[in-house]
Amino acid sequence: MKYHKIDAQLYLKNRKNFAAAMKPNSLAIFNSNDTYPISADSTMPFEQHRDILYLSGVDQEESVLMLFPDCPNENLREVLFVTETNDHIAVWEGAKLTKEAALETSGIKTVFWLQDLEKVLFEMSSYCDTLYINTNEHYRANTTTETREDRFTKWLLAKYPAHSVAKSNPILxxxxxxxxxxELDLMQNACDITDKGFRRILDFIKPGVWEYEIEAELLHEFVRNRSKGFAYTPIIASGNNANVLHYVENNQQCKAGDLILFDVAAEYANYKSDLSRTVPVSGKFSDRQKAVYNAVNHVKKEATKLLVPGTLWKEYHVEVGNIMTSELLKLGLLDKADIQNEDKNWPAYKQYFMHGTSHHIGLDTHDYGLLHEPMQANNVFTVEPGIYIPKEGFGIRLEDDVVVQAKGEPINLMGNIPIEANEIEDIMQG
Incomplete structure (x- = not known):
């Protein structure tokens, strides 16, 4: 890992909170992700399952965590399994966690080699009544791949069919x-690295550069600051490419007079940031571009003020839609007849702003959070309104990451990243 060591107190607290929500006399099990093959002997870079990472800090494949707060054997209340390492593995793959290093990382005192899992689990299962399995129930989840967690769950329920079953996901x-x-400090670090990358490209952009050249500049700056790289697949969309919401080809040349929409950010220690900015290729907005830009920025500022404890997700998006509608009327993109005749299930503003304004962010870019429950302090949300006008050849999106506060307006983790149109022009022309 490139990132600095994280205080194990975070994981001690996370496990304590999870254990407090478990049913009496129950055992919860969490698995690492697989290392996924590409072809021949090639594999994708390993990405740890966020749940075992959240509860243990172990950022290594083939690891298993078991939590059994009521276990009569006190040594088996928190158990971590890691793959046995040796000198041969260290030479070919690099050092893996020893039992001592696993303890230091996680704060878990009982660490076994993975080969002992079935034997230890047999003892633990004889004490417990309920098994917690870890299914993926995120509202955006849509995958056909069978994960290591999925395979383990099938095996576990076949092996121990007499146990009751509960779900870890709602707790998590x-x-x-x-x-x-x-966690907020780690996310701030990710945002600060993103800031460095964005300022770097403001000095780099000029007519004739290619979108992929800008991508390379960003990656360079992110990695040199201890990030693994992009928090998600980067969007660097010049001209009309900005009107494709998930444009990721990044293979076009940037032309004078066009805008470039960026949706690109760094991760740090597996925590994500999520930034959108839109800048002029030539260093200066046209009057029309600036008017639309300032409208989007206004909606973002007003939407941010709504992210306070007690706010309900659906009501928030309705109110943001009302703010956006007002701006689109001022820009002449909508008229009163459009509003009067709109379909309430797809309001008129959706013609120009068709995606959501906010999502949770953390260990995942679209992070965990139950959207039917009111917002609360220390939730972290993106705020990302946009206006997309294919007929005029540009689209604008602006996005920051903000922390809901117990009192007052949210704290913007990206407050130091340039966003005002005049500020961006001054930097690019300076």
Whole structure:
């Protein structure tokens, strides 16, 4: 890992909170992700399952965590399994966690080699009544790949059919949505790295550069600051490419007079940031571009003020839609007849702003959080309104990451990243 060591107190607290929400006499099990093959002997870079990472800090494949708060054997209340390492593995693959290093990382005192899992699990299962399995119930989840967790769950339920079954995910959705101060510091670091990358490209952009050249500049700056790289697939969309919401080809040349929409950000220690900015290729907005830009920025500022404890997700998006409608009327993109005749299930503003304004962010870019429950302090949300006008050849999106506060307006983790149109022009022309 490139990132600095994280205080194990975070994981001790996370496990304590999870255990407090479990049923009596129950055992919860969490698995690492697979290392996924590409072809021949090639594999994709390993990405740890966020749940075992959240509860243990172990950022290594083939690891298993078991939590059994009521276990009569006190040594088996928190158990971590890691793959046995040796000198041969260290030479070919690099050092893996020893039992001592696993303890230091996670704060878990009982660490076994993975080969002992079935034997230890047999003893633990004889004490417990309920098994917690970890299914993916995120509202955006849509995958056909069978994960290591899926395979383990099939095996576990076949092996121990007499046990009751419960779900870990609802507990984790609530816990992971509320960030610890240590997590907020890690997310701030990701945002600060993103800031460095964005300022770098403001000095680099000029007519004739290619979108992929800008991507390379960003990656360079992110990695040199201890990030693995992009928090998600980067969008660097010049001209009309900005009107394709998930444009990721990044293979076009940037032309004078066009805008470039960026949706690109760094991760740090597996925590994500999520930034959108839109800048002029030539260093100066046209009057029309600036008017639309300022409208989007106004909606973003007003939407941010709504992210306070007690706000309901659906009501928030309705209100943001009203703010956007007002701006689109001022820009002449909508008229009163459009509003009067709109379909309430797809309001008129959706012609120009068709996506949501906010989502949770944390260990995942679209992080855990139950959207039917009111917002609360230390939730972290993106705020990302946009206006997309294919007929005029540009689209504008602006996005920051903000932390809901117990009192007052949210704190913007990206408050230092240039966003005002005049500020961006001054930097690019300076």
């Amino acid at each position: 959705q609530r816990l992971r949505a509320v960030k610890d101060p240590i």
